[in-house]
Each structure stands twice: as structure tokens, then as C-alpha cells.
Amino acid sequence: MDFTYSEEQRMLADSLRRFVDTEYTFTQRRNSTRGGGSFDRKIWSALAEMGVLGLTVPPEFGGFGHGAASQLVVQRELGRGLVAEPVIPSAVMATAVLAAYGSTAQQQAWLPALAAGERVLVLAYLEPVTRYRPEAARASAERRDDGYVLNGIKSLAWHGAAADALLVSARIAGSNDLALFLVPRGAPGLTVAAYPTMDGLHAADLKLSNVLVGADAVIGQPADGLAALEHGIDHGIAALCAEAAGAMDKLIAITGEYLRNRHQFGKPLASFQALQHRMADMLVQSELALSMAYVAAQALTEPDLAARRRMLSGAKVVVARAGRFIGQQAVQLHGGMGMTDELEVGDYFKRLAMVDVLLGDSDYHLARYCVAMAA
Template identity: 70%
Template structure:
């Protein structure tokens, strides 16, 4: 895979950076987070117009059919801008799931809507005791006439309040299969309880109490549920790695600017050799994270399942460690101001801290990596 930006990719990156600089300023983002909302329809439509939402969706459904390399370019810029829109759960995870496993009707109904910014899908797979294990599913889907009745609870559903529908995992009663269902958020007996997360985004717990869905809501075959979900999560992990690398890149720039302007003993802090060394260490960690983001993107085209798992889990662990280091050092170099509302360094620190638990924390991925090493 060639990670040198093509002319088209560079144009996308430049356009997205201009959009962030002009339309997605720190003040606007902070204001929305304080008001309890992490989604704005106008911003979402702008992302659709820029081609971000339909980037990897097939051209037959209004997308551009780009691959993982282009997604890395986009997510890196989104990370720099610290965007709070549901790009990863919707335009990455859900789009990947439906792109490979969805029926023609589902693709036409949802992929075209995602690409155009008209519809939002998120993924509901975590449960209270699942500990990131996708097979740990207590939610049950019972066959009823021409459809299914779903009962169960899902936790920490990312951006659920902004979604039109959720991709929900459920055990199909009378079989050993775990299916993946498209469940409209406004369907009867579907209850969402939303709350803010540490990094200014939103999540929700979802209660399904005899929620009825049609037979056409099942994604793929009954036996495809876990495969489809893991396929989507793999794409999500790669996107998050690139986003975290972009956030680290911008945070290092912010910290360097601070060290050049803040003075002590008659000279800028950046003149002190000890602080220069710490900045160098941050830069090394950022470059390591970016390299592993490339590995994660390349893994999506890896045909060997075990090798793909190793590459993605290794990238997730290393990028999480790098993000934690860069975030903590940035706060330290800003002194007590680093965690105040006046500076955006705290926002980047919180986002990089939250990168670890998303789609499986480091402990989970270390175990997953070790399992994939076994022959």
C-alpha cells in the first residue's frame, strides 16, 4: 500500500483542514460540548458535501469507493480538528458492515443516506458484562411472524442520540447464531438514555423491551452477525488510529507554540534543553503512532485473518500508549493551565485518553493479539 498522498488525497486533506480552521473552531466546539450536544446537522451536511461521509461507500450508492489509504488521510485531519460528529460509528463502521454484508435493499436505503448526510447509523454491541467481547451477547431476538422481537440492554452506544437506527447484536432464539439487526431508534419499545462522555461526546444506554423489527432488518444471514460486526470494528480501529495520530500531531504543535511564547528567567521555555528533550520524545511517540496507523490501514487488505488481527490489535495498543504519553506530557508542559477550560490542550488530552477504551482497551487487544499468535 502506497501511503504517499495522491493529488486527490492531498486536495481532500487541504479542503478538510480549511473547513476545520474556518468553520469548526475551538470556541464553537467547546460551546456545543458545554450545551450538552455533540452533533450539529449543518456540520454533518458539510462533511457530506466534502465527500467525507461517502468516501469508502461504493459509487453505486452515492459514494466515492475509496480505500483505507484515503480513509487514513481523512481521519488524520478529523483528529487534528477534534471533530465530535459520529463519522467513525456511521461512515466507517456501519458503512463497512453494510457495504460487505448488507442486502441490496439495505445498501440502497442506508448507504446512499449515509453518503448524502441524510441518515446516521451507530453500533450497539456492548453490554454491561461483555468486557469488549463481541460474542458476549445476552440480548435475544425471537422470531415472530415475518420479523423478530428483541429484548435486552446495550451499553455505551456511541452517538446513539444522533442516530436514525442502530446495528444491534442479538442471539437468535432457537439457534446458536448471533445476528446483527438494523433497529430504528424511533421504533416502539426502544428507549435511549443519553449521557456525556469524558471527552465531550455523547453515548447512551439502549433498552429493548419487545422491540419489533421486520425480517429485512437482519444484516446478511443469521450466521453472519459476528463476522459482520468484527469487519466493521476492524475498520473502526484503523480509523481511530489515524484520528489519534492526527490529534497528537496537532497537540504537539500547540505545545510547541506554548513553549515558544511562555517565558521564564528572561527566555522562552523552549530554550531549556530538558523541555526540548521532552518535546522530542513526544514527537517520536507521534511518529510511532502514525506508523502504526499505516499498519492498521494496511491490515484491512490483509487476507489472512490471524495476521489481520495481529496488525490491528498491535496498532491499537501502541497508538493508545503513545496517545496517553503525548497527552500527559502536553498537560505537564503547559503546567496547571493544561487542564483549564481556557486552553484546548485539555480537550486533546481527554480525547486521547478515551481512545484506549474505544473498540477494546489495551488489555483486551493484548489478549486478542496473543490468541492470534497461537497456531
Template identity: 55%
Template sequence: MDFIYTEEQRMLADSLRRLVAQDWTQALRRKRQEAGALDAGAWDALAGLGVLGLNIAEDCGGFGEPPASLLPVHLELGRGLVSEPVIPSAVMGAALVAACGEGARRRWLPGIASGECIASVAWQEPGRRYDPDPANCRASRDGLGWRLDGAKHLVWHGAAAAVWLVCARGEDGAPLLLAVPAGIAGARVTDTPTLDGARCARLDFDGVRLDAEALLAQGEPARQALAESLHWGTAALCAHAAGAMERLLEITVDYLKTRKQFGQPLASFQALQHRVAEMYVAKELALSMAYVAAAALTEDDPLQRRRMLASAKLQTARAGRQLAQAAVQLHGGMGMTDELEVGDYFKRLTVADQLLGDSAEQLAVLEALAREEEGT
């Protein structure tokens, strides 16, 4: 995979950086977070740049860009701590729908690409951590359609979604993927803020009735489509975290150059220079892992793909924790206040570790893969 930006990717990255610098300042970000609802203007601005349709096929209203295009986009979104549901909808939702057949693609992808339809993948259940196989959320036949009962939680931007892509357990025990319109009778949404100012929701379904067209996939195709969604989301999240680390390092270096002690800039003290060097290494490691994660999406061997993604997510989280803690410490007491952006980046990197499988989960995945290889 070639990670050198094409001219189009460079232009998109530059345009995104200008947009983020203008519309995602600390004050504007926090104002949106306090509002607790999706800012339509900010969302339309992202859609206008083509960010939402980047990896969606051209015949479905997108641009058909390869996985490598995730890097320039999500690095810039991470630098600006953009909290809008780009990854949940334009990456994860689009990847899931694209893997579900022509009918689903034609129905949902054009709206996702234009931003008119926000999709959110509802895959986690209370008490089951990161297990993608549904257990308590069940779908049963209801005439020609379906009846949905149960709960999903930690649905990323679930309250802002126009459609929930729900993984449920069928009557035969196999998984089903259902497209559930938001606001449908029998569905209750409990929206909550996350540590980093984004949003997540719990969805409770009580006798929700769906037509036959709601079924996207079932059995092994449903399991594979959900896995594809999680893989694409992981790659985008790694790039987002790497971008946040890059910007946090810049903020810290600028602070050390301007803050003085004993008449000298803090940046002139060798001990602090060593800490900054360690932060730079951590940032470069995270960027390299973002490349690995994007490359994994083109990997044909499923075991190798899972290994690359788990390793990338694990190392990115570790590097992010190291860099974020150092940034807070180097800012001294100011680093603990709400006045500076440092805490915002610290929180985003902390949440990025938890999303789509924390470090303990990635270690478990790598251990399981090692055992699987030994068995073969």
C-alpha cells in the same frame, strides 16, 4: 499499499483542514458539546466535502475510495477534535452494511453516504466489556418478523442515530444483525456525554417488533460483518488519534516558544527540548501505526489482520498517553486548567484508548493469536 497522497486526497485533506480551522475552534466545539445534540450545520458541512461517502461504493452513492483514504480524512478530523459521528456511521456503519449483502447495501448505504441517515453499531452489552458475541440482547421470531429484547450500552452517538445496527443472539444461539429504526416503539434511549465531550447511549429494548427486512445477516456472516465494522473503526480511530497527537505537539511547541522564564523562551532549555523530542517520536510512532492499521484492512490473512490492528491500537494508545501527559506537564499549571485546549486533547486521547478495545484487550488479543499460532 501506497500511502503517498494522491492529488485528490491532498485536495480533500487541505479542504478539511480549512473547514476544521474555521468551524471546529475551541469555542465552537465546546458550544456544541454543551448543547448535547448533533449540530446539523456541522454535519452537513462534512457531508458536503464527501467525507461521509468516501469509502462507500459508487453504485450506492459514495466514492469507492480504498482503505488508505481513511488516513488523510481522519488525521485532519483528529487534529480538530471533530466529535461528530463520522467513525460510528460513515466508517463502522457503512462497513457493516456493505458486508451484509446487496439488499442491505441498497437500502442503507445511500443515506449514510449523503449524511441523511446516521447509523450507529450497537454491539457492546453491560458486563461483557469488549466481547462482540451477544448474550443478553436476544431476537426471536415474531410471525414473519422479529421481536427484540435486552440492552446495549456504550453505543457511540446512539442518540443521534436514525438507525441502530444491533447485534443480538438468535433463538439458536447464533448472532443476528438487525437494523432497528430509532424511535421505534419499545426502545428507550439513555444518552450521556463522554469524557471528551462526545456522546454515547444505552439502548433498552422491550418487545421491539421488527419486520422481516430488518434482518441484515445471521450466523457466521453476521459475525464477520461485525468484525469488519470493528476493524474499519479501529483503523479510523488510530488515524484520528495520530492527528490529535500531531496538533497537540504543535500547540505545545508554540507555547514553549512564547512562554518565557528567566528572560528566555522555555524552548531554549535543553531539558525541555529533550521532552519535546520524545513527544515527536511518540507522534511519529502513532502515525506509523495508523499506516499499519489502514494496511491491515487489505490483508487477506485474518490472523495477520487482527495482529496488525491490535498492535496498532495498542501502540497508538501508549504513544498517545505519553504525548498527552508530557503536553500537560510542559504547560505547567496552565495545562490543568479548562482555559487551554490541552485538556481537550488529553481527554480525546484518553477516550480513544478505551474505544473499540483498550490496551488490556489488545494485549489479550495478541496473546490469543500467539497461542492460536502455536496450536497450528
């Protein structure tokens, strides 16, 4: 896979960077994430107009049909600006599931609307006792006439309250099949409890009490649920790694500017060798994280399941560790100011800290890596 920017990718990256610098400033982001809403519809529409939401949607459904390399370009720029809109859960993960496993009717109904920013669709697969394991879902789906009745609890649905519908995993009663169901946000029996997370994003817990859906709500075949779910999660991991790499780039730039402007003993802090060494260590970790983001993106085209899991889990662990290191160093290099809420360095630190727990923490991915190595 060629990760050298094409002319089209460079233009897209430049457009996104200008948009973030002018339309998604520190103050605007704070107002958006702390205003009680889960995301800014105006920003969402602007991202749709720039092609971000339809980047990987097939052209026949109103998208651009780009692959993982272009997705990395986009997510890296969004990460630099800490864009809080549900791009990864909806435009990356849910779109990947529908494009690969959805029926023609489901694709026609949802993919053009997702590309245009008219609808938001997210995955709901985590449960309080499953510890990131999608195959361990306990929510049930009982066949009823020409449909299914869903019961169960889902937790930490990323931007779940903002979704127009959710892709809910449930085990079909009387079988071992794990199916994925498209459940409208306003379905009778579905209760959504939303809350903010520490990094300014939003999540939701779901309770399904006798939620009735038609047979056409099943994504693909009932036995395809786990494969479809893992397909979406894999794309989410690759996008999250790229987003984190962009956030690290920006945080290093913020810290370098602070050290150049802050003076001590008549000299800028950037002139002290000990601090230069710490900045160099941050840069090394940032480059390592970007390299692993490339590995994660390339994994999406890897046909061997064990190799794909090794690449994605390895990348996720390395990027999470690099993000935590850079975030901690940035806060320390800002001194006492780094602990205050007035500086955006804290926002980047929180987002990078959350990279570890999103889509599987390091313990989960290390175990997954070991299993894949033995396969």
C-alpha cells in the same frame, strides 16, 4: 498499500484542514459539544458536501469508493481538529458493515442517505457484562411469524442518541447464531438513554423490550452477524488510530507554540534543553503512532484473520499508549495552565485518553493479540 498522498488525497486533506481551521475553531467546538446536542447538523452537512461521509461508499450508491488509505488521510485531519461528529461510528463502521454484508435493498435504502448526510446509523453491540467481546452478546432475538422480537440491554452505543437507526447484535433463540438487526430509532419498545462522555462526545444505553422487527431487518444471513460486526469494528479501529495520530500532531504543535511564547528567566521555555528533550520524546511517540496507524489501515486488506487481528490489536495498543504519553507530557509542559479548562490542551488530553477504552481497551487487545499469535 501505498500511503503516499495522491493529488486528490492532498487536495482533500488541504480542504479539511482549512475547514477545521475556519469552521471548527476551539470556541465553536466547545459550544457544540457542551450545548446538549450530540453533534452539529450544520457541520455534518458540510462534511457530506466535502465527500467525507461518502468516502468509502461504493459509487453505485452515491459515494466515492475509496479505500483505507484515503480514510486514513481524512481521519487524521479530523483528529487534528477534534471533530466530534459521528464520522467513525456512522460513516466508517456502519457503512462498512452495510457495504460488505447488507442486502441490496438495505444498501439502496441506506448507503446513499449515509453518504449525503441525511441519516446516521451506528452499531450497538456492547453490553454491561461482555467487556468488549462482541461474541458474548446476551440480547435475544426470538422468531415471530415473519420477523423477530428483540429483548436485551446495550451499553455505550457511540452516538446512539443521534442515530436514525441502530445495528443491534442479538443471539437468535434456539441457536448459537449471533445476528445483526437494523432497528429504527423510534421502534416501539426501544428506550435510549443518552449521556456525554468526558471527551465531549456522546454515548447511549439501550433497552429493548419486545422490539418487533421484520425479517428484512437482518443484515445478511442470521449466521453472518458476528463476522459483520467484527468487520465494522476493524474499520473503526483503523479510523480511530488515524484520528488519534492527527490529534497527537496538533497537540505537539500547540505545546511547541506555548513553549516558544512563554518566557522564564528572560528566555523562551523552548530554549531549555530539558524541555527540548521532552518535546523530542513526544515527537518520537507521535511518529510511532502514525506508523501504527498505517499498519492498522493496511490490516483491512489482510486476508488472513489471525494476521489481521495481530496488526489491528497491536496498532491499537501502541497508539493508545502513545496518545496517553503525549497528552500527559503536553499538560505538564503547559505547567499550571495545563490544568485549566481555558486551554484546549485539556480537550486533546481527554480525547487521547479515551482512545484506549474505545473499541476495546489495551488489556482486551493484548489478550486478542496473544491469541492471534498462537493461531
